[in-house]
Amino acid sequence: MPPPTNPIVNPRIERWNKSRTFERRQALALAIAEAFCICEGERARIVSILALARIFRAWKVVLVEQTTTSVSAIIITLNAADRIGRCCAALVQGDDRTLLKEVIVADGGSSDATRAIATSAGARIVDAPRGRGAQLAAGAAAASGDWLLFLHGDTALSEGWAAAVEGHMAARPVGAGVFRLAFDGGGRSMEIVAAAANLRSRAFAAPYGDQGLLVRRDQYDEVGGFRPMPLFEDVNFVDRYIRRFGRRRLRMLPSPAVTSAERYARAGPARRILRNAACLSLYRAGVSPQRIVGLYEGR
Known part of the structure; x- marks a missing residue:
């Protein structure tokens, strides 16, 4: 019996392989390069500059067209x-x-109706060992898109997220992106928490997983993907990404990712912030995430 099809499919993706855009742009670039090669004298300097500029623009258009073909949400x-x-x-x-x-949806063994609800919404379920890093890695292994969009189950993107992603791909076709953090409640105190998190992300290129992560598939693989860590898998991945590609390749998207404020409400914003900071300090000091996770979860 064939596997069920995923109803969340972009029909334009199926037509991409028939496109001749790449060949047309490649021919244009080659023609300009040829013109550059046959030019002589003083005029060659002007023509060479124009030719190189046009070649770069043609290459960039090809790159954007290729990289905006498909997104797998995990x-x-x-x-x-x-x-x-x-x-x-x-x-x-x-x-x-x-x-x-x-x-x-990479599920870590839910005992409630998570899987049924996700399936009815059109998602494909992937079984994964419990733990954020292992689940993210399992979802990525099952994905076939040219870009990977990682989200936590308690985070919802806002209207206009696709326009923000498309704009990012066009402006920075070889860069990763994270969303601007927002919370679904908590009032003024949570607005301050979100503002501080967004400032941290911009100033230090240090986003957390609840902001989402958009990354090219080839770059994800080159960095080595997510490690099977129960905690700070997001920090670990971003650290490796920045070491490989540089901080300027990681940008914040203008669209917000709205995440649950439940953890902050349960512990209190101040206590939750202090606990997060303590856990991150321990991780940076070399303590294993397996030893930190109990403190993080308040056990």
């Missing part, structure tokens, strides 16, 4: 029945640029 879940429907719906309803090729 959502990690564990007993997220009250959130996953909203997360999937926000993705699909906000995709006014038809970028999505598929939505994959």
Whole structure:
């Protein structure tokens, strides 16, 4: 019996391989290069500058066209029945640029209705060992898009996310992106927390996973993907990405990712912030995430 098809599929993706855009741009670049080679004298200096500029523009258009072909959204879940429907719906309803090729839910063994809700929303379920890093890696292994969009199950992208992603791809076709953090409640105190997190992301290129992550598939593989870590898998990945490609390749997208404020409400914003800072300090000091996770979860 053949596997079920994923209803969240961009039909434009199926037509991409028939496109002749790449060949046309390549021919243009070669023609300009040939013109550059046969020019002589003083005029050659002017022509060479124009030729090189046009070659670069043609190359950039090809690169953008190739990299905007498809996006695989990967959502990690564990007993997220009250959130996953909203997360999937926000993705699909906000995709006014038809970028999505598929939505994959990497589930860590939910005992509630998470899987059923995600399936009814059109997502494909991937079983994964429990743990954020392992689940993210399992979802990426199952994805087939040219870009990977990683999200937590309690995070929902806002209307206009696809336009922000498309704009990022056009402006920085070889760079990764994270969304601007926002919370779904908590009032003024959570607005301050979000503002501080966004400032940290911009100033120090240090985003967290609840901001989402958009990265090219080839760059994800080159960096080595997510490690099977229960905590700080996002920090670990971004550290390796920046070492390989540089801080300027990681940019913040203007569209917000709205995540749950429940953890902050349960512990209190100040206590939660201090706990997060303590856990990160321990990780930076070389303490294993397996030893830190109990403190992070308040056990």
